[in-house]
């Protein structure tokens with residue numbers, strides 16, 4: 001039997017998790033699964049509600065028939081007395097909470113972290129205290145600028161917020177998919193966000209930095225240059241959340257039981273490999289499927305293709321803080337792996353989707369201030385400001401201080417303190433002694449210390465130098481151009497071109513010529529080549545080199561296009577077939593089965609839905625797939641004169657043409673070669689031409705390599 005995406009989802013789910021009760025459509029109930037996956041401690045189960053085979057009640061529990069309001073006669077006015085109607089409408093009117101001020105658009109999943117070893121030599125953090133120790137995690141991915149209903153493929157930095165529900169309290173690493181940030185001081189954060197969000201006069205554009213205020217801010221605040229270049233590269237438009245890395249960005253501290261501390265930077269390396277789309281693809285996807293990233297994550301997890309990251313740290317001495325010509329307190333810099341290699345400390349796996357988006361994802365309230373014993377902050381001024389902002393934001397979103405009691409935010413350990421009351425208090429504090437120090441309750445809750453109660457402690461090595469109070473920036477923070485150049489130098493040429501093209505696109509949407517010029521002047525401090533290529537697009541004079549920060553160094557691990565993907569699991573292949581040819585459908589089914597055996601998802605496309613066809617041409621587009629194969633028997637679909645009322649003109653050919661233009665692998669079998677001719681595509685890397693007497697094994701092997709290459713970069717012009 002062939003394995004379409006839908007059957008793959010169900011089959012893999014069955015294999016991976018025995019009888020998973022997840023089902024969708026066909027009137028089947030969507031139930032919370034009862035089969036536990038690795039790392040799931042079942043904590044949330046106590047809060048779940050199953051509405052199967054029960055009567056509707058009011059919020060206060062009275063069974064009701066609520067489909068009709070109470071009226072004075074069947075055609076008379078509705079009565080104020082109708083408490084069922086009033087509470088239902090009132091509840092509805094209050095369903096929304098404010099979306100996140102930034103990172104409003106996102107998706108999340110549950111999973112676990114597993115420590116590779118006992119790391120107690122460097123940290124007293126209990127979740128790192130034993131080999132194979134598992135800790136539940138909840139990871140939320142996001143874009144930054146767009147509102148909650150914006151599209152996934154907005155070009156942006158991506159949030160990577162991880163909560164560890166450790167046995168010593170919750171620990172949040174609220175990171176991003178790039179290792180650096182735009183700013184060095186939290187004081188500027190509202191300015192950055194005001195500049196990149198839609199402009200206030202007309203609230204446009206949504207989820208885009210391609211506008212005047214954003215680039216005005218960037219060009220006047222050079223600390224933004226480094227992160228900006230990452231965002232303009234492939235990292236700004238990833239293929240999926242599964243194909244991004246995560247970074248803690250700031251320098252933190254590991255502190256062991258003896259009080260010895262090290263400086264650390266977190267890295268989460270995707271085991272799916274880094275993969276990014278190209279801009280024209282992203283633009284089309286934002287209209288075709290604005291939920292592209294969240295759908296990918298959901299489908300991958302439902303099908304048992306659990307995304308995984310290796311978690312590592314760069315471990316540095318306290319005395320290294322200025323060692324490499326960069327200040328480790330400056331979040332606009334990363335530490336090249338050539339200076340400090342990454343020590344892998346564990347793995348993180350996402351293996352469970354949320355049951356309810358609002359209850360879990362929307363109410364997840366992260367904070368860099370959710371810290372556990374064994375970890376400590378640094379004096380990074382951006383981090384210090386964040387410690388205030390997140391709790392404040394949660395108070396606004398939740399309308400009160402009890403947001404930590406919401407199921408998704410609750411720690412897995414009991415909470416004891418003298419904090420009391422507030423809107424939405426969920427607990428009934430039993431103890432009338434809500435103060436310390438007390439004698440009436442034996443001094444309880446007691447104060448933990450290092451030995452008793454394993455209390456949190458600040459790294460003893462932290463020192464403040466004797467200095468005057470200043471509102472100033474450290475001179476060690478002032479080189480804004482050396483590292484962006486290091487990043488740019490380290491990209492492959494086609495990727496550098498993508499940066500050039502991205503900046504050209506964004507600045508083309510900037511109306512102010514002065515802002516364009518100021519932006520090019522900043523880029524010119526990074527690279528004269530980059531600045532000249534951008535200037536060319538605007539008919540501006542090529543700037544002379546501004547060479548103070550120029551160098552030829554490179555670093556490993558920052559390019560999104562340098563390495564083939566290690567796996568094609570949960571990548572999606574479109575198989576173009578024809579409903580008018582039984583043999584074409586049979587061939588498509590055989591290919592689909594062989595690709596599914598390699599872990600890929602497949603969608604068989606036909607003119608209309610019949611048995612063996614998953615999707616119509618009318619609803620298909622190249623952007624839905626990581627690669628396409630057209631099978632024998634489809635020739636009739638590609639001729640220029642072939643029009644059909646079942647799909648827009650030339651849709652089958654445009655799927656092939658656009659796949660080629662987006663750099664995807666394209667395979668044709670037998671008379672489907674006509675599809676290539678119709679688009680004037682000739683033999684080239686990633687174009688697989690097979691005779692009608694094809695060998696499935698060979699095609700699949702070729703195509704797997706093509707999918708792993710992911711983007712055939714020679715198809716993109718360089719200038």
Ligand code: HDD
Pocket residue numbers: 100101102103106140141142158159160161174175176180181185186187189190248249250331364365366382385386389390391393394
């Ligand atoms: Fe932030 C959310 C990441 C600087 C203020 N931030 C937020 C989220 C991520 C980050 C991933 C979404 C969390 C979630 O999924 O719910 N933010 C970062 C990183 C930063 C950073 C990696 C720099 C290294 N942020 C930063 C600063 C400030 C904020 C300097 C304010 C001074 N961030 C917020 C916020 C948000 C937020 C307004 C919005 C929603 C929330 O906190 O919970 O408080």
